[in-house]
Amino acid sequence: MDIQSLESRARQVRRNIITMTAKAGAGHPGGSLSCTDALVALYFDVMNVDPANDKDPNRDRFVLSKGHAAPALYGTLCERGYFGREEFDHFRQLHGILQGHPDTKKCPGVDASTGSLGQGISIAVGMALGAKHIGSPIHVYTIIGDGESQEGLVWEASMAAAHYKLDNLTVILDHNGMQIDGTNDEVMSLGDIHAKAEAFGYDVIEVADGNDMKQVLDALHAPACPGKPRYILLNTLKGKGVSFMEGQVGWHGKAPNAEQAEQALKELEG
Amino acid sequence: MEKKAVRVAYGEALVKLGESNPKVVVLDADLASATMTNAFKKAYPDRFYDCGIAEANMVDMAAGMSTMGLIPFCSTFAVFAGRNYDQIRNGVCYPKFNVKFGFSHAGITLGEDGGSHQAIEDIALMRVLPNMTVFVPSDANECYQCVEAAAAIEGPVFIRTARLATPVYDPRPFTPGKGVVIRDGKDCVIFTCGIMLEHTMEAAEILASRGIDAALVSFHTLKPFDDTLACEYTARCGGKVFTVEEHSIIGGLGDAVASAIIGKGVVSFEKIGINDEFGQSGKPADLLKEYGLTGPQIADRIQAGL
Numbered sequence: 001m002d003i004q005s006l007e008s009r010a011r012q013v014r015r016n017i018i019t020m021t022a023k024a025g026a027g028h029p030g031g032s033l034s035c036t037d038a039l040v041a042l043y044f045d046v047m048n049v050d051p052a053n054d055k056d057p058n059r060d061r062f063v064l065s066k067g068h069a070a071p072a073l074y075g076t077l078c079e080r081g082y083f084g085r086e087e088f089d090h091f092r093q094l095h096g097i098l099q100g101h102p103d104t105k106k107c108p109g110v111d112a113s114t115g116s117l118g119q120g121i122s123i124a125v126g127m128a129l130g131a132k133h134i135g136s137p138i139h140v141y142t143i144i145g146d147g148e149s150q151e152g153l154v155w156e157a158s159m160a161a162a163h164y165k166l167d168n169l170t171v172i173l174d175h176n177g178m179q180i181d182g183t184n185d186e187v188m189s190l191g192d193i194h195a196k197a198e199a200f201g202y203d204v205i206e207v208a209d210g211n212d213m214k215q216v217l218d219a220l221h222a223p224a225c226p227g228k229p230r231y232i233l234l235n236t237l238k239g240k241g242v243s244f245m246e247g248q249v250g251w252h253g254k255a256p257n258a259e260q261a262e263q264a265l266k267e268l269e270g
Numbered sequence: 271m272e273k274k275a276v277r278v279a280y281g282e283a284l285v286k287l288g289e290s291n292p293k294v295v296v297l298d299a300d301l302a303s304a305t306m307t308n309a310f311k312k313a314y315p316d317r318f319y320d321c322g323i324a325e326a327n328m329v330d331m332a333a334g335m336s337t338m339g340l341i342p343f344c345s346t347f348a349v350f351a352g353r354n355y356d357q358i359r360n361g362v363c364y365p366k367f368n369v370k371f372g373f374s375h376a377g378i379t380l381g382e383d384g385g386s387h388q389a390i391e392d393i394a395l396m397r398v399l400p401n402m403t404v405f406v407p408s409d410a411n412e413c414y415q416c417v418e419a420a421a422a423i424e425g426p427v428f429i430r431t432a433r434l435a436t437p438v439y440d441p442r443p444f445t446p447g448k449g450v451v452i453r454d455g456k457d458c459v460i461f462t463c464g465i466m467l468e469h470t471m472e473a474a475e476i477l478a479s480r481g482i483d484a485a486l487v488s489f490h491t492l493k494p495f496d497d498t499l500a501c502e503y504t505a506r507c508g509g510k511v512f513t514v515e516e517h518s519i520i521g522g523l524g525d526a527v528a529s530a531i532i533g534k535g536v537v538s539f540e541k542i543g544i545n546d547e548f549g550q551s552g553k554p555a556d557l558l559k560e561y562g563l564t565g566p567q568i569a570d571r572i573q574a575g576l
């Protein structure tokens with residue numbers, strides 16, 4: 001798909017994020033908006049998936065390890081055709097398929113239930129290892145957070161990914177630099193995350209602007225490095241696309257009110 | 271009588287299962303020579319995955335592998351049921367993934383390694399998780415049956431095994447979720463699970479020699495629990511009930527029985543187990559005595575309770 005079409009889809013997904021969080025009066029818009037471009041690139045250009053056959057064993061797999069960015073995933077799955085926009089009315093509501101965090105038993109297109117940070121990447125490593133075990137050619141993608149990378153499990157999983165030479169795995173870091181209580185550096189510094197990923201055995205690609213569709217696509221389409229898992233470090237902006245949310249820690253887990261939603265949707269037109 | 275540790279039977283059962291079911295893979299966290307999965311590792315090196323000393327990652331990796339149609343058995347010490355809890359809960363039970371847990375070295379009969387390693391809370395932790403099946407085999411033969419049953423169940427299964435070599439009894443008919451009547455009686459009923467079977471059998475014999483006719487029922491499945499059998503034997507034995515387990519008296523077999531029989535004609539009810547305290551180093555036999563879990567001690571307590 002051409003860049004302009006992808007960018008247009010990304011704007012629609014961002015509108016979806018605003019719509020559903022505003023309607024629910026809850027959710028995590030900041031970290032959803034920062035990883036939207038990667039999700040759109042994956043679902044519309046990179047991954048081999050088919051909403052009409054969402055249990056196809058030969059589909060590529062995606063795990064949203066930073067499960068609180070569920071609105072971005074739901075917004076993307078909807079545009080890709082897994083379910084209709086009417087589901088946004090039931091986001092975070094009783095009996096809804098769009099739970100507060102992704103639920104593989106309830107939502108079509110969701111391959112793992114996530115939300116407990118650190119677990120998604122570990123499950124993705126297991127999927128990639130399982131795929132190798134059964135001789136399946138699929139590729140497994142996961143998006144992790146930078147705050148999430150404070151979890152020890154992220155590094156246990158990374159060690160295993162390198163040990164088992166999982167070149168069918170791509171870990172994408174949504175590095176927006178912020179988490180609930182402040183910046184990463186205020187809460188718990190990640191240090192040189194690029195060097196750390198390399199030291200753990202990843203083939204690392206750093207993307208200067210992880211909200212630039214072309215840069216994101218180039219990284220996702222880079223040829224695999226045989227015998228090594230891929231790590232794509234996306235430098236992103238929390239709240240990307242909504243002026244009053246951009247770079248603001250406070251929009252991590254807060255929904256816009258009606259007036260704010262209206263302004264945000266206006267900014268995301270086109 | 272032949273003795274064999276239940277954990278040894280677990281290792282043997284995996285090898286046998288591996289023969290008939292190519293989907294079975296085994297994961298361990300650098301304890302294959304203790305959990306006895308090294309037998310499987312030797313037989314099927316391509317289906318054995320060492321996860322290093324990283325139990326949390328082992329569980330979620332198994333979750334991911336199960337989504338590819340494999341049946342992963344995760345093995346480590348039962349005390350790590352706590353360390354892995356979030357992964358078992360959210361990674362496996364919440365999505366009802368098809369992952370099995372064979373956790374060994376449970377209870378105080380772990381012995382010399384001490385209280386830090388003696389799981390006395392694992393049954394409680396596992397019972398409370400939705401979608402989880404909990405097996406506590408009482409001997410090697412029952413362990414073979416539990417492993418086979420676990421592979422046939424679609425969803426998470428926890429199998430608690432012991433380190434200590436214990437008597438191997440003749441195989442009994444096995445139905446998951448159903449208790450096993452070891453001995454009929456009328457004066458009281460003893461409900462037990464796991465390797466306390468040996469000591470409760472001895473207790474029942476001692477009581478018989480003193481003119482007390484105690485029934486003995488063993489449960490290899492703690493969840494789903496055989497409420498019907500528990501109620502039946504409570505009624506048959508005059509409502510006088512004792513539970514015996516190598517686990518905390520909080521949240522284990524005793525509480526499973528209590529939930530089943532409450533309001534069903536209970537006259538007296540006593541839980542015998544670890545009394546809300548941690549274990550300590552020692553020889554298994556000495557520890558059983560220290561915590562009041564030998565046959566004669568159990569018999570004395572039951573007699574006093576009657």
